[in-house]
Structure formats: structure tokens, C-alpha cells
Amino acid sequence: MASATVTIGTRGSQLALWQAEWVKSAILANHPAIRVELAIIKTRGDKILDVPLAKVGGKGLFVKEIEEALLDGRIDLAVHSMKDMPADIPTGLCIGAIPKREEPRDVLITRSGDPLEALPQGARVGTSSLRRAAQLLHVRPDIRIVPLRGNLDTRLKKLETESLDAIVLAAAGVRRLGLADRITQVLDETVMLPAVGQGALCIETRTDDSRIGAVVGALDDPTTRQVVLGERAFLNRLEGGCQVPIAGHGHMDANGFTLTGLVCDVDGSRQIKQTRTGAPDQSEQIGLALAEALLAAGAGAILERLNEHAQSS
Known part of the structure; x- marks a missing residue:
């Protein structure tokens, strides 16, 4: 291993490079003799910047x-x-490690410094996430959602250049780039449930590459992995993509694993939300059970309608 070179594939955005550099540093801390290089790869999601994610369609736009x-x-x-x-995950690949999670919630950044509840009637809020838009409209049906694409720095600039009152971003990205002082409000999960996996990194490897598996294995945080796999089981059962407002967030505490999931109409008018708790080693089963409960409560009809609309548009 002393003379080996490890090449990390990453997107080229500032945040993606921060994440890849963090993994590089963690690998070198455990294996200082290894040479680690970054390879920047442009994804379809990076190339299409003038269309909302929900309209681009398909899964895996950034991977x-x-x-x-x-x-x-x-x-x-x-x-x-x-x-x-x-x-x-494609055949031949696997999630080799999930490091300890950063803050999973979303944050509001406003020009005025006012929190969500104090924004003016009809405020213009920038986001291209259906999940974020639907939940915002559920609590503030008067606001106007403005499509917002681009990397984190670009979206922060558009807060000023496009006369927006506010934008919504993932707390993890803002904090990782040292911009926590820009945060106006951390949105409580009762208002804005995070996306599945938000705040966590995925280190993906080839299933049969035991050399790399051994290198990245030390970066895995077992608790984060268990929580994220539960969230992803929930998402997988709902077959969620960018075209539907689905949210899910789990955590471990003294009571075991708790997972809250949500499916919402795009206009925020109807929101189906439930929580399930169980044993820590049953996170994936809990995720599946929660998905089934939401489907039975009416989420299936919402998802079917939204998927039909996405296919016809």
C-alpha cells in the first residue's frame, strides 16, 4: 500500500471539492504513505443549470x-x-463508508435578517427543490417560490441579483464552506423536514475492490450508516426522485431509532407525515414500515398523480 495511488472522483463545485478534500485528508491521516489524487467529473446535473431539477427528470443527475x-x-x-x-446502487458498486453526519437541517438566509414567519406577504423565496417549496408553502401559502439553481456561492449571489427575499439551503453545505454567519434561521423539522441523507457523505466503491474497501472502511460511522440506511429504505419504497416532494429524517437516542417521513403535494396544500420508532438494528425495516404507513394514509395517490404529471410534462 505504501506506493499505491488512490484516485477520488468528485464533482467540481466548491462544496464537492471541500467534501472530496475532507475524505482525502481522512485517508491520509490513516495511510500517510498513500498518494491521493482528485479527478473532477462533470455530471448532467452540473451541465443543465437553467432548468429546475424537477423538470430535468431522472435519478442520479449528480452521480x-x-x-x-x-x-x-x-x-x-x-x-x-x-x-x-x-x-x-448500480451492480458492482456499494456504499463503502458513510462518515459521521453534519447538521441535517435546512436553513433560511434572508436579505432583511427576518425569519420565515416575519417575511413580508408574497415574499420571493428561491429554491429548486420541490421538497423545500412544498413545505414552505404549507406554512406560508402566500409566498412566491422562485426557481434557483447553481452551486452554493451562485445561489447566495442570486439572493441579491434576482431581488429575492430569501433562499433555502442545506445547513451542512453552508457550514462546511465556513459561511455559517450568513444563516438567518435554522428551520425546525416541524416546519422543514430534511431530505433523505442530507448532511451525510457517501463514499462509493467497487464491491470487489477489497484494497479500497479497507482504506475507506475506517471512515465509516456505524450510527450514521444505520440511520441513513433506514432513511434510504423509506425513500426506496416510495420510489422517490426529484419530481416528488418526499422528506425523511431519522435519529438514534435512548429510545432506539426514530424516523419521520413526509409526502406533500407540490403546492403544500396536503401533507402526510408520520413517525415510527424501533430497535436501532431495525432501521431499514422501520423505514419500509413507515413508507407503507404513508402510502396507506394517502401518499400513494399523491405520488401517482405527481408521477403522471411528470411523465406528461
Whole structure:
């Protein structure tokens, strides 16, 4: 291993590079003799910046090209934001490690410094996430959602250049780039339930590559992995993608594993939300059970309608 080189595949955004550099540093801390390189790969999601994510369609917008490079051996491992990962992992690949999670919640950044409840009537709020838009409209049906794409720095600039009153971002990205002082309000989960996997990293490897498996295995946080796998089981059962407002967040405490899931109409008018708790080692079963409960409560009809609309548009 002393003379080995490890190549990490990553997107080229400032946040993606921060995440890849963090993994690189963690690998070198455990294996200082290894040479670690970054390979920047442009994904379809990086190329299409003038269309809302929900209209681009498909799963894996920010990971597919990187996974192809991993499968054909151009890179040894990939670093993704877990919330970008489709429910299904391609044959031959696996989640090699999930490091300890950063803050999973969303944050509001406003020009005025006012929190969500104090924004003016008809305030313009920037986001291209149906999940965020639907939950915002559920509590503030008067606000106007403005499509917002681009990397974190670009979206922060658009807060000023496009005369927005506020934007919504993932707390993890804002904190990782040292911009926590820009946060106006951390949105409570009762208002804005996070995306599945938000705040966590996914280190993806080839299933049969025991060398890299051993290198990244030390970066895995067992508690975070158990929680995230429960969330992803929930998402997988609902077959959720960018076209439907689905949220899910779990945590471990003295009572075991608790998972809250949500399915919402895009206009925020109807929101189906439930919570399940169980044994820590049953997180995936709890995720499946929660999904079934939401489907039985009416989420199935919402998802069917939204998927039909997405296919016809």
C-alpha cells in the first residue's frame, strides 16, 4: 500500500471539492504513505443549470457519470452528497463508508435578517427543490417560490441579483464552506423536514475492490450508516426522485431509532407525515414500515398523480 495511488472522483463545485478534500485528508491521516489524487467529473446535473431539477427528470443527475468512471476503473472511489444518491446502487458498486453526519437541517438566509414567519406577504423565496417549496408553502401559502439553481456561492449571489427575499439551503453545505454567519434561521423539522441523507457523505466503491474497501472502511460511522440506511429504505419504497416532494429524517437516542417521513403535494396544500420508532438494528425495516404507513394514509395517490404529471410534462 505504501506506493499505491488512490484516485477520488468528485464533482467540481466548491462544496464537492471541500467534501472530496475532507475524505482525502481522512485517508491520509490513516495511510500517510498513500498518494491521493482528485479527478473532477462533470455530471448532467452540473451541465443543465437553467432548468429546475424537477423538470430535468431522472435519478442520479449528480452521480451517474461519476459512477460510470468508478465502474470502468478511471477512479478508485467516489465522494457524493448522500442526498444526491438514487435509491438503487448500480451492480458492482456499494456504499463503502458513510462518515459521521453534519447538521441535517435546512436553513433560511434572508436579505432583511427576518425569519420565515416575519417575511413580508408574497415574499420571493428561491429554491429548486420541490421538497423545500412544498413545505414552505404549507406554512406560508402566500409566498412566491422562485426557481434557483447553481452551486452554493451562485445561489447566495442570486439572493441579491434576482431581488429575492430569501433562499433555502442545506445547513451542512453552508457550514462546511465556513459561511455559517450568513444563516438567518435554522428551520425546525416541524416546519422543514430534511431530505433523505442530507448532511451525510457517501463514499462509493467497487464491491470487489477489497484494497479500497479497507482504506475507506475506517471512515465509516456505524450510527450514521444505520440511520441513513433506514432513511434510504423509506425513500426506496416510495420510489422517490426529484419530481416528488418526499422528506425523511431519522435519529438514534435512548429510545432506539426514530424516523419521520413526509409526502406533500407540490403546492403544500396536503401533507402526510408520520413517525415510527424501533430497535436501532431495525432501521431499514422501520423505514419500509413507515413508507407503507404513508402510502396507506394517502401518499400513494399523491405520488401517482405527481408521477403522471411528470411523465406528461
